[in-house]
Amino acid sequence: METPESYESSLETPDKGSPVPQDKVNQDDKEKPTSIRFLVSNAEAGSVIGKGGQTITEFQSESGTRIQLSRNHEYFPGTADRIIMVSGSVSDILTAMELILSKLQNELLEDGDGANSTSKLRLVVPNSACGGIIGKGGTKIKSFIEDSQAGIKISSQDNNFAGTSDRLVTVTGSVEEKLQALYLIVNELVEDPHYLQYVNSPLSYTGANFSALHRIPVNYVLPPIVPEAYNVTNCGSNGAAGKPDTNKNKVTAKPVTIGIADEHIGFIVGRGGRNITEIRQSSGARIKISDRGDFISGTFDRKVTISGTVEAICTAQAMIDQRIASYSES
Incomplete structure (x- = not known):
């Protein structure tokens, strides 16, 4: 016997009490x-x-x-x-x-x-x-x-x-x-x-x-702290802003700080800094990684701050995401 697909309540609100018994x-x-x-x-x-x-x-x-x-x-x-x-x-x-x-x-x-x-x-x-x-x-x-x-x-x-x-x-x-x-x-x-x-x-x-x-701390994006011309709110998977504004992409944006698991930092930096140098040169973004042991409060995630134009920040984020995905799948 098939179970009902949905049910909804139209009952009155009960007396307020402890929300979790x-x-x-x-x-x-x-x-x-x-x-x-x-x-x-x-x-x-x-x-x-x-x-x-x-x-x-x-x-x-x-x-x-x-x-x-x-x-x-x-x-x-x-x-x-x-x-x-x-x-x-x-x-x-x-x-x-x-x-x-x-x-x-x-x-x-x-x-x-x-x-x-x-x-x-x-x-x-x-x-x-x-x-x-x-x-x-x-x-x-x-x-x-x-x-x-x-x-x-x-x-x-x-x-x-x-x-x-x-x-x-x-x-x-x-x-x-x-x-x-x-x-x-x-x-x-x-x-x-x-x-x-x-x-x-x-x-x-x-x-x-x-x-x-579940198994590896997710790279969540923290709100920017330093106010500048534009805020990057949504980068497409190809590294470009969702609906590109040519002028906006060339203007300095608010820095974006992302939390990345400490175990992934070495993979992003690469031997002798090769990977991080490639990301910086290809994207045109400035990338700063917090010191070892300097974690986002309550986590074991390092702070990675990305600065530059909208286009540069989105490109750098996409390249970092791609390297982490490659690492997770290996």
Whole structure:
């Protein structure tokens, strides 16, 4: 018997209480290491990272989780949204998600966007694990909706995300309602052996390789600190800005700082500095790598700051990404 494709809630908001009922979480489940993946816009990703990586560092420190983002030009298939993966114990993940969702909610309110005060949380879940969330005849997802008072909708199996077997579980409601629903969903997922295999395997999509997302720290882009003429927000995979503006590409842009795993630095620099020299000469960009042991706070990632024109920065980023991809595949 086929399971229903989606369910949504139209129930009233419950009384406000503790967003995560930790007293009801089985002690063994609290300590189970796992991960969740969800989608955010580029703007939301910037909010989670914070200036100079400050916000993401604080969230990792407060929750005890590892929070990783796909790079600023690597999106979930069929969308313009980046992927965030939060890894740790169940209870720590719930703590991190409370910090993230509250941050995004507060920014909506500060922007005066009251109409979108119940923004969506879109979880990426393998199709093999969705049956456990839905339950026989939809009984489990109905109980999740009733218990959390959140809207929960699972994308159709017919949706084709670039040939992947992933589906989106969309949760709507207040921060508290979304956290209640997430608590129920995550505790269901950790009992699923298929999901355990999923979170322990590299995440790879057509056109974007996210193998670094789990086993190797991802190269996330930090917001520029030094204000200059232009800000590089999106470089195409060929090293050119998304829709090139000839004049803009020739003007100095804000420096871009990316975090790169310490183990990759030697491969980027090359023997006697051969690789980094080639990247500098080919791109025309200036590239500065932080000293050994000088990591981005809360990580083992070195800072690589790229300066120059929009075109030069994008070209240098593309060349660095290509070398890392070659290293990861070797």
